[in-house]
Amino acid sequence: MEESIKLRIKKLIEENKTFEARLLINEHFKIEEIDIEIFSMLGIIEILEGNFSSAKRIFKEGLDKEPQNYDLLYNIHYLFNNFLAHTSEKNRYYIWSKLFDVNLEVENPFIIQERQAFDIKKSNVLHGTIEIANQMNTVTRGLSNMGINAKSLNYYPSYLKYKTDYEIDLYKGNDPKVANVISKKLASRFINENDIFHFHFGTSLTLDYSDLPLLKELQKKVVMQYWGSDIRLYSKAVKMNPYIKVKDMNEDRIKRKLELVSKYIPDCIVDYELAEYAKEFHENIHYTKVAINLDEYNYSYCNESSERKITIVHAPTSPEHKGTDFILRAISELSINFDIDFELVEGKSNEEAKKIYMKADLVIDQILAGSYGVFAVEAMAMGKPVICWISDFMKEQYPEDLPIISANPDTIKNTLEKLLKNRDSLKEIGNDGRKYVEKYHDVNCISKNMIEIYNKI
16 A cells, blocks of 8 residues: 555656645655655655755755665755755765765765875864874874864773763664764764874774775875784784783784775874884884873972882773783782882773872883883873883884883882882982973874874875
8 A cells, every 4th residue: 555655656756746746745654654765755856846955854864764775865966966056065975875885876076186285284184083092182182283173083982081072982872783874974974074084093984994995085194093902913022022911812803904904094103013013014104102291291209208108000901911910919019018008090080090190109000011101101291200111122112211110020029129229219210201201202292293194195
């Protein structure tokens, strides 16, 4: 019965009898229950009656319900190409069509600019889609201070509560299939609005990476920044650092992702350790350091008296991979003879944690990875002496004036004991740490480096 009514409606539309067609729809279909086919018919009726804005609204509403529907996409492209001059929306639905992989042949409406005409001051930069230790927020703010329109997009908010321009928890109440659809809808907007895409931790705008070939087709500038477990291969890592623990031992899975990403993104940003893994896949390797906004970190070394109890802080986001058990054991054994106030910072927001770091006399970062992370940089910015394992490989890569006290699981207890017996040295080490961060990690320097990278890709 319903199909025969639809056939009658189609025939009326073909005969341009839009009034009768609309009456038939109103008589047999409730607005809140109409299916996608009726959405398409209603949109065509609006076009025939010259109501182009109403037609656009109907097609968009239908696509929100069924984003890959061929008829709706065909009709909205027909509408834009023939009756509306909404270039931005026309571009967005071209992107939408490509992302949802419909067999729709649509002419690419984008005007591809010559690379020589590229002007970063007139470009929109998007960082995404996972926040790593506040780096997206820090760098985008640094770029913004230099007059560049830079924003951050985070699909994976956490208890750390880092600030971001767009925060969308894709998995909150959604299964992976629904989350993937949502990511594609969002991608159609962000690809349309931005010129430079700075991705982090092996992620992109869509969960299935369907945006990558499209970004390449549209000649957008794209770079991938790796951070550690997203690229680290144990078989190579252990040769550089015998203490290393990796989060993902499935090297085939890591390599498959790297092969996919590097196929469409030839440029990546890494540190010197991660370059050892990236160079096998990416054509162009760019280097950077952790960025920090020094205005948010005041020098605050606390322990002026060797008579007062010493406060030691350790803040592991992943205890197994930071060497926390070795640190706890060393502190426990040393507490028999030394007056130690030890604080293990877990489950705190970044702002809450920073208040605790400010009270520390000594900070222990990670003693397995062989390199220092953002936590160490934050602590040094506060003037705190830092213990962290620096592998022989990384010692050759870091600046010679690195003031970090190196210790691994075998040496952590002895290192701590020496410091506890020579507490007067801590303030000078902390002061050197602040100078080191000012010299190498200031967000203004890192942002300038990013601009140079964007101009190269």
